[in-house]
Amino acid sequence: MYAQKANAPTRKPVTVPSLRAMKAEGRRIVMLTAYDATFATQLELAGVDIALVGDSLGMVIQGHSSTLPVTLDHMVYHTSIVARGLSSTLLVADMPFMADRDVPHALEAAAQLVSEGGAAMVKIEGASPHILEAIEALVERAIPVCAHLGLTPQSVHKFGGFRIQGREQEAADHMVAQAQAVEAAGAALLVLEGIPTALGERITRAVSIPTIGIGAGPHCDGQVLVLQDMLGITPGKRPKFSKDFLAGRDSVAKAIAAYVEDVRTGAFPAPEHCFE
Ligand SMILES: Nc1nc(=O)c2c([nH]1)NC[C@@H]1CN(c3ccc(C(=O)N[C@@H](CCC(=O)O)C(=O)O)cc3)CN21
Ligand SMILES: CC(C)C(=O)C(=O)O
């Protein structure tokens, strides 16, 4: 899986066991979404640490207005074609809406994403009791899990839109407890989406697994963006927390390289990409 392609960079690949050390040593983790082999190879060559096959593909590939119509078959297909474009980049795949409705379904879905798709880790939204059970069951079966809290897009109807989460004290305290719960359940990584900067910092300090922010401030241990957003080709409105890295540059390769550089140095996210 980590065999070197002829023209791939000779950096040390990021593995699941190496993630905690990156946090402890303050080496920022660069994650970016990919949905096909061509772009996956562009991520690999730019030195992105983690490729995410996000269910955001429902919006940026399929043209839907939410991630809810994405099926397990769609996710397995896109994960498998992204895997073909990678050699040393850690591959994470989203569990689609309702694939995690109970532990047996979660195990079956994750098994497909790993064995047919080629993912090394699966990402699950939320921290309700059945999600914590699913995380434990997967980790027990040696499938690493990335948790995802905050503006979890599969809860769009519950939230009444793509709204920033955790602004009230009670909600913020609850999210800190949820972060500790997903770590205790065995998650190896935690995506924090659409929350105030102060809460992103608080959660990052409260757990020993790395946090990956998207609209969660600069204090997270890494950052993730949707590929189309950072190339300035979002269909519709680009979220405020994203940045067009192709603007002023003359190639996709340079845009992705600039994103990698700016996440590593902490230049991205800037205050205009963050929430209070
Ligand atoms: N292109 C794209 N980028 C994403 O980051 C993304 C997707 N699609 N699809 C799945 C989810 C949905 N996401 C979204 C979508 C919209 C906003 C948005 O419009 N946010 C408002 C802030 C709302 C508030 O202040 O409460 C914004 O102005 O950015 C945020 C996250 C994040 N994910
Ligand atoms: C934005 C990231 C975190 C995601 O879940 C996705 O792309 O689906």
Ligand SMILES: [Mg+2]
């Ligand atoms: Mg997603």
